[in-house]
Amino acid sequence: MEEEEGKKANVVKIRESEQRGEITWVNDIDYRGFGVNVSECELEDEKRKQKFTFITDIKITKNNAKKLMNAGRSRWRIENEGFNRQKNLRYHIEHASSQDYNAMKNHYLLTQITEIIMVLHEHGSKILRSMKKTIKEISSRLLEAFRGQTLTDEDIAQLGKPMQIRFT
Known part of the structure; x- marks a missing residue:
């Protein structure tokens, strides 16, 4: 240097x-x-x-x-x-998924969100481990929650508040 x-x-x-x-x-x-x-x-x-x-x-x-x-x-x-x-094992994002720049950005952001959720499931808190459910069962329940539940104004207001996630 x-x-x-x-x-x-x-x-x-x-x-x-x-x-x-x-x-x-x-x-x-x-x-x-x-x-x-x-x-x-x-x-x-x-x-x-x-x-x-x-x-x-x-x-x-x-x-x-x-x-x-x-x-x-x-x-x-x-x-x-x-x-x-992400690139080689899980999502196979080795090549451009679109010619449209915004579409590529959105695809990658969704991939990042998916990865965060997967890591939380795989290495998640004691609560997830205490449920004694498989990752597939938890993922299915999460998917159903995404499909069937709607966000309220109160839910959205909570997103603006600081939060911490801790792994022990």
């Missing part, structure tokens, strides 16, 4: 089991009027060399550099595996 306009690059060495490398970062780089922090991690083991670059608004220090790098790698892994599963 090159230093931006004389800003000091910081380094943390990594030596874990079979991996070694370093994390280098620079804080407070101006990007279109926003201050961003950039870290770059180079890892090496017996099999390969890897390089990861992350941009964050969190100030990077010697105390949190490794934690931020691990969080970035985990997030990348989740996104990469999720998109791969």
Whole structure:
């Protein structure tokens, strides 16, 4: 990573089991009027060399550099595996489903919504697991709810309120 306009690059060495490398970062780089922090991690083991670059608004220090790098790698892994599963295993979205741009966007957004619902079913809360129903049974019941129930004004008002979903 090159230093931006004389800003000091910081380094943390990594030596874990079979991996070694370093994390280098620079804080407070101006990007279109926003201050961003950039870290770059180079890892090496017996099999390969890897390089990861992350941009964050969190100030990077010697105390949190490794934690931020691990969080970035985990997030990348989740996104990469999720998109791969959508593309190749579940929904087979390997090619354009339409020539119309809005139709393609809508198709993909519906695919994303479907994936969220499937992940909630597969890794869902204790309540879903306590129902002792198969995913197929729960999905069928959910489909019937979508088909047969109408949203009320009260339901729509609830959508504007903040909510949390927790997995335990």
